Structure formats: C-alpha cells, structure tokens
Amino acid sequence: MAKIEKYSYTRLSQYENCPFCYDLKYNQKKFISAESLVTAMGTLIHHIEEKISRSLKEGKAPNYKDLIEELHYINFPKRNPYDTEGDIFGIEILKERFKKDYYAISEKSGLNYPAKVNQYIANIDRQEKFLLANPHLEIFDVEKPFEFDFQGKVLKGKIDRIIKYKNENKYQIYDIKTRDRLFEKEDITTPLQHVVYGMALKDILGLEEEPTEYFYDLVFLQVLQPAGTKGFIKRGKTKLEKIFNAIQSQDYSPKPSPLCYWCDYSNTNPNVALEGQNLCPYYSLWTPSDRKNFKTKFLWEGPEKTEELINKLKEENKNSFRGFTF
Secondary structure, X not given: OOOOOEEEHHHHHHHHHOHHHHHHHHHOOOOOOOOOXXXXXXXXXXXXXXXXXXXXXXXXXXXXXXXXHXXXXXXXXXXXXXXXXXXXXXXXXXXXXXXXXXXXXXXXXXXXXXXXXXXXXHOOOHHHHHHHHOOOEEEEEEEEEXXXXXXXXXXXXXXXXXXXXXXXXXXXXXXXXXXXXOOOHHHHOOOHHHHHHHHHHHHHHOOOOOXXXXXXXXXXXXXXXXXXXXXXXXXXXXXXXXXXXXXXXXXXXXXXXXXXXXXXXXXXXOOOOHHHOOOOOOOEOOEOOEOOOOOEOOOOOOHHHHHHHHHHHHHHHOOOOOOOOO
16 A cells, blocks of 8 residues: 655645755655754744643643743753654753854844843743633643645644633634744735644534634744734635645746755755755855845756756865855
C-alpha cells in the first residue's frame, strides 16, 4: 500500500513562498535546519504559553515565578533526530548563541529582544487577565493535534489555542506569533493557516460550519489581531486547491525574495548549515544591510540548467570559508 502523503501548513506555506525550496526539502529530502533566533524564540514562547494555558484550562493558578525562571534557563535539546518536543532553550542560552541578533534593534519596531522579552515578562499573566475580563469565554484546548482529508489530501498540524464560549457551541481560534509588529492588511485577508485551523476544528468537533472568529496572539505586543475577512474560508479552500494543483503539476520554479536571507539553502543566510550551502543557485542577493539589492545569483532557465548552475556556484565558492558569495 502506498504511503499517504500528509501536508502541514508549514509545508504548504513553503511551496507558496518558493516551489524550488519546497522541492529540495520535501521531494529531494534535504532536511536541513539553519538555526535562527526567530525560530528558537518562537519555540520557547510557545512552550511557556502552552504551560500557562494548560494551567488555566485546569482551573489552576499559573506559577509565574517558576515560568519566568524557565523562560530564562530551560535547556532541553532534542533526545534524538526524530524528537519533535525538544530543542527548547532559554533566554540565557539564546542571547549567547545569537548575540548579534539578540541585541540588534529592529528597524520596523524600534525594539530589540531584551526590550521584547521584558515586555513579555511584565505581561506574562495576560491570558489570565483576558479570561477575567471575558467571563463568558474559557480555554477549550491547547496545542490540539489534527489530521483531516481535503480533496484526497491529508492536512495535519496543531492548533495553538482554542477558546470556547461557555454554554455555546461556538469557538475562537488563536495562533501565537512572536513578531514585533502587526500583520499588514493583505496578510490577514485570507490567512491560509487559519483556513486550515478552521477546517480542522470543524472536522474534530463535527461542526456544521467552520468557526468565524480567528486571532493572531502577538505576545510581544500584547495584541490580539483579528484574522480573516468575510468569506475567507471559501477563498482559502480555493487557494489550497490551486497550491495542490501546482504541486501535482511539478512546478518547482524558484521565487527569489528577501526571505532567501533566512532560507536553509541560501548562501546569503549567515546561519546556513554546511550541508545547505550551494544547493540553490537562484537565491536573492538581498540582505538586511543591502535592502535595495533585488538581484538574484542566477536566473531561472528551467530545471535542466540547475545542475550546471550549482556546479558554477560550487566552483566560485570552493575556496571560501562558509561558501558565501554576494
């Protein structure tokens, strides 16, 4: 029996951002993880938020003193390569591992991580305050796993937080984000992540329709930003269908963008792993210090030219320390 292919929102988002990167990761199985402060901090904050939510769900008072201690000092590496629960590290480890990024001030928000972490700690009880201010709501579930069928494809993942209206079959869905600014209007019109979450909860609970209330919990800003506009679930399903059709057609043409700077396969990524270097010859030359550079290393000329361009890239970088070329 053929193995059933399963798709997470992260996987679909990867295709949407860059089909070439998707092909490297999911078809060629080049699973490479370039460490970054953004992902490490997201993992840490999700861990703390989950603990707070579970305490409140069980009617217990969160031990904020212990949670703040854990926020600073937790050291929980993966137990093996297949461990999905590990790799959680506290602030004291992250600020040494990513010293430059930790103290850098964001041009868009004017904040650095010390300021964001201090804001978070000062408002670490905001979930509790939210429930006190909204006594008609309660935490229904946290990190809720799901798998469901969408037009013959299996979608899987976890919903960060589900809030329920007491005594009603009505729900809100929350996705936790550690970004330091609000989402732009175009980003929240049809947010694919919430589309998947909405369909998942409908499937899990046997609801007649998907929930209608969705939020991004921007923990560093202490803001709940509504997500999705009227009819976005229907639009999102159409969007998902188009993505799956494109994957089926094997269109893996690259989409170079500033996101390449954080890509596992881009030579502009300062944290790219050795095994990730020189795998993509189409990366954008944009960097935070050269924001107006929208050139790419090589232009896409079809998949038949990729191996030749990779060899050129390797030749250029064979004597360089980390393989960077700009």
